[in-house]
Amino acid sequence: MMFRLLSFIVLVVLVEFYSFQVVKTLTNVRMFLNTYLFISAAIIVFIAFQFLTFDRSVGQTKMTMIALGFLLMTLLPKLLLTLVLLLEDIYRLFTGSVTHFLSPVKNSSFMPERRIFVSKLALALAAIPFSSLIYGMTIGKYNYKVIKQQIFFPDLPDAFDGFTITQISDVHSGSFDNPEKINYAIDLVNEQNSDMILFTGDIVNTDAKEMHPWIETFNRIKNHKYGKFSVLGNHDYGEYVTWPSQAAKENNFKAIKDLYGQIDFKLMLNEHTYIEKGNDKIALVGVENWGVHFKKAGDLHKASEGLTKEEFKILMSHDPSHWDAEINKHSKDFNLTLAGHTHGLQFGIEIPGIFKWSPAQYVYDQWAGLYEKAGKYIYVNRGFGFHAYPGRVGIMPEITVIELKKGRNVA
Known part of the structure; x- marks a missing residue:
């Protein structure tokens, strides 16, 4: 030292x-x-x-x-x-x-x-x-970008061809300092008119109280036809401060879990549910945080218990390091994983479709955008908020809109 x-x-x-x-x-x-x-x-x-x-x-x-x-x-x-x-x-x-x-x-x-x-x-x-x-x-920390991504799956159930998902991640409400900009971002979320919205963790930096001034703002996120679901991120466990007692830490964790319900998101804790459309259905799986370098609370086996390998599955897991470490090795075959966590380090250079660089890539193999291995995909959201450095350079805050398509990628 x-x-x-x-x-x-x-x-x-x-x-x-x-x-x-x-x-x-x-x-x-x-x-x-x-x-x-x-x-x-x-x-x-x-x-x-x-x-x-x-x-x-x-x-x-x-x-x-x-x-x-x-x-x-x-x-x-x-x-x-x-x-x-x-x-x-x-x-x-x-x-x-x-x-x-x-x-x-x-x-x-x-x-x-x-x-x-x-x-x-x-x-x-x-x-x-x-x-x-x-x-x-x-300016950069509130320069929200809506990024639209089509992903093709040959085994996607027919009724879900064209199904849209809005993903937000890493809100870090304790860092916010401009209500007008946050309201603008919520308007952008609502304008996407997606079928479903998924929130992949980190609602606060540490303390549940950080979100209290923003609950009304996030309650402006309109109801989506097929639901609003969320999972926990590493910051949601309150592990980066010293608590006066274990009871205080546990009470804060309970209060953080309650926050998701207060903004009308169904918090998934190592569990799954079915999304039904017409005569077809897909499985939505949500695990607690699991990271190579961070808290390992996620239980993929428990969350997928009862699912078959053949069912089409979307998994929410906050930390993208989970993908290579466990998800891609799992027998249940998760078609699409949605993650966040990295923020793209809030610093880098991006020229869409041409060039993408950030120091984050030296820590995470999957750190921003879409990645594919053997027909399985992970999308890493760049984050809605910011943490530590109070800004963003090159890697802007993101609202993702994913469209599921039946067929094979022709690119």
């Missing part, structure tokens, strides 16, 4: 030193330099105070989220500045050594002066993540 802290302090000192070099190369106005130093020091003190006084009995707060936002907003751009200037210093050291040891004409200074254009280049590069992170904290 001490080594990590010292390493972080060294990193901060290094990036602050090089960042100041960039500013000093571009201007020598004393007032500007002093203002820069004051602002940098104030941000460092604010971030340090928030992290050093973090209360595990409370968990994440608006202020800790802002602190993390400031940390990323200042550290990432300054890391870019540091990288560019370090490369220039290597170049300066090399050219200075050549001149000093090989040239008959000796310069008064061993190291050549910094070049202004390099500092300007470093500043321009740093402006990209800086402006992106500000955008993410002000």
Whole structure:
């Protein structure tokens, strides 16, 4: 722990030193330099105070989220500045050594002066993540996208050809700070006019009370002809804070489970139900959270007890790591799995149909969008809300509309 802290302090000192070099190369106005130093020091003190006084009995707060936002907003751009200037210093050291040891004409200074254009280049590069992170904290976190996805299944019952499902996930209501934007998102959900709506977990960050101001808003989600169903996510268990007692933790968990009912969603706890349309039916299966790196409360065997391998099944499981670890190995053959959890790390680059990247892909094989293996599919929703970093860059909040189609994918 001490080594990590010292390493972080060294990193901060290094990036602050090089960042100041960039500013000093571009201007020598004393007032500007002093203002820069004051602002940098104030941000460092604010971030340090928030992290050093973090209360595990409370968990994440608006202020800790802002602190993390400031940390990323200042550290990432300054890391870019540091990288560019370090490369220039290597170049300066090399050219200075050549001149000093090989040239008959000796310069008064061993190291050549910094070049202004390099500092300007470093500043321009740093402006990209800086402006992106500000955008993410002000606009991106509520820049909702409706993503429509057709999925073809040769064994889909005929009556369900064209059946539509709206999926939301990872609401994290404790992070919300703009009722107008949330109401706008609920309007988008209602406009889809889907046959059924599924909510794949994480209604809060930690405490059931976080959702209380938003219950009326989420009750605006209209009734869907074939129902409103949900499952629990890892944050719904209240495991990321220190509770005064086990009883307090259990009471909070019960209150969180009750929240889903208060917004008129049927919470599925390792169980299944049938969705009937015409003379056909499909099985909807819902498991509690099960993740490779997180709580393993989901019981796939219990949830699918009584189902046959041949029945068409849709499974709700919050964490997509469940898919490779258990779901695809299960004898019951789950045709479609719906998950969330990753948020796409709320940071990345997406050009629909062309390019998709996020650091999340180095942790999760399935982290955003549709994936297929041997005719089985998983769709990972990018999340409705946000957590930890109070913003979204490149990976926007998502409302998914999935259309089930009879037949084979022709793509």
